[in-house]
Amino acid sequence: MTAGEAELAILVARLGDRVAEGRYREAEGVLQEYCRALRETVAGMAPGDPGWRRLEGESRRVLEGTRRGVLAGRAHAGVRLAALSQASRLCRSYGDGLAQRRTWEWSA
Amino acid sequence: MQLNDGANDLLTGSGAAGVLAQYTVNGKPVQSNSDSVTLAPGVTVHLTGSDTSATSTVTVAADPSGIGSALQSLVSSYNSAITELNNNRGQTDVALAGEAIVYKLTNDLRGLANYATGSGNISSLASLGVSFNDTSGQLSFNQSTFDSATAGQTTALTQFLGSAAGGGFLQTATNTMTGLLDPTNGVITQAISTARVQITSTNTLMTSKEAALTLLQANLTQEMAASDALIYSLQQQSDLLQSMFTAQLGSQMQSTKV
Numbered sequence: 367m368t369a370g371e372a373e374l375a376i377l378v379a380r381l382g383d384r385v386a387e388g389r390y391r392e393a394e395g396v397l398q399e400y401c402r403a404l405r406e407t408v409a410g411m412a413p414g415d416p417g418w419r420r421l422e423g424e425s426r427r428v429l430e431g432t433r434r435g436v437l438a439g440r441a442h443a444g445v446r447l448a449a450l451s452q453a454s455r456l457c458r459s460y461g462d463g464l465a466q467r468r469t470w471e472w473s474a
Numbered sequence: 475m476q477l478n479d480g481a482n483d484l485l486t487g488s489g490a491a492g493v494l495a496q497y498t499v500n501g502k503p504v505q506s507n508s509d510s511v512t513l514a515p516g517v518t519v520h521l522t523g524s525d526t527s528a529t530s531t532v533t534v535a536a537d538p539s540g541i542g543s544a545l546q547s548l549v550s551s552y553n554s555a556i557t558e559l560n561n562n563r564g565q566t567d568v569a570l571a572g573e574a575i576v577y578k579l580t581n582d583l584r585g586l587a588n589y590a591t592g593s594g595n596i597s598s599l600a601s602l603g604v605s606f607n608d609t610s611g612q613l614s615f616n617q618s619t620f621d622s623a624t625a626g627q628t629t630a631l632t633q634f635l636g637s638a639a640g641g642g643f644l645q646t647a648t649n650t651m652t653g654l655l656d657p658t659n660g661v662i663t664q665a666i667s668t669a670r671v672q673i674t675s676t677n678t679l680m681t682s683k684e685a686a687l688t689l690l691q692a693n694l695t696q697e698m699a700a701s702d703a704l705i706y707s708l709q710q711q712s713d714l715l716q717s718m719f720t721a722q723l724g725s726q727m728q729s730t731k732v
């Protein structure tokens with residue numbers, strides 16, 4: 367494994383971690399780094415080196431895997447957001463009820 | 475009293491001077507500057523004549539009808555309290571459901587309703603016409619029973635009732651109500667105090683949770699926006715890399731031909 371490929375492997379792992387953690391802004395920075403490192407690695411290959419084919423396939427898998435991970439995370443966030451909106455409505459309902467306290471109820 | 479214009483008195487000295495009212499109670503002479511005279515607590519007479527030889531007899535007797543009215547009021551208040559307590563008992567969604575104070579108040583009030591001395595012609599509220607319904611928990615007052623029980627029984631009635639600090643039913647009732655309503659140690663006072671603390675704590679917790687909810691919503695919204703940006707960026711980078719690899723392929727094919 368070349369130094370470039372070693373760097374790519376590190377960046378792929380870091381990209382996966384950031385996506386799994388939902389840290390998409392950081393993931394975007396890592397993605398930029400990964401693409402830069404990939405371009406440099408390919409550019410540094412000797413003419414006729416068939417290694418770029420392998421890098422091409424690997425980069426496709428990385429980008430597709432990342433995209434799926436982000437979409438899954440986005441869907442999960444959307445479900446949570448919808449649930450929170452419902453909870454928020456319940457809170458507001460309870461808040462309305464506070465104004466109709468009975469005589470023996472008390473509020474600071 | 476005199477009116478004077480600066481030089482002469484204007485009022486002439488005509489008319490008889492007033493005198494203090496004088497009367498005798500049980501042979502003891504008394505004077506008063508008012509025609510309204512209080513002979514004893516609750517006994518006031520109005521002097522209307524000036525005949526020194528006239529005699530008036532004031533007869534004072536206990537009036538149980540006032541006590542009957544008071545018992546009727548007691549029964550009405552008791553029943554209202556029991557009804558309210560019953561409304562807060564059971565599995566329905568009521569404010570005091572499951573609160574021990576409901577049972578404490580009920581027991582104390584029932585103890586009061588079942589007050590009995592165990593001796594004497596009048597020994598219980600039941601003997602005064604106040605009966606307890608075991609099914610409904612309500613009291614009822616029978617005026618006829620009361621009238622019969624108290625006829626000629628002033629002493630027995632007075633002994634049974636007693637006073638707020640002198641024993642009898644009234645002291646028991648006073649002690650019971652003080653135990654419930656005392657501003658410092660009363661059961662109801664303390665229950666209200668505890669409820670206030672709980673309400674304050676709950677309101678604080680609600681405020682905290684609502685703030686956390688709002689923050690979480692904001693974070694999730696940002697997360698979704700960031701994911702959208704990343705997806706867009708992925709698409710861009712994918713296109714760029716595709717172009718790069720396509721160019722690489724073209725370059726390799728060209729070098730192969732050469």
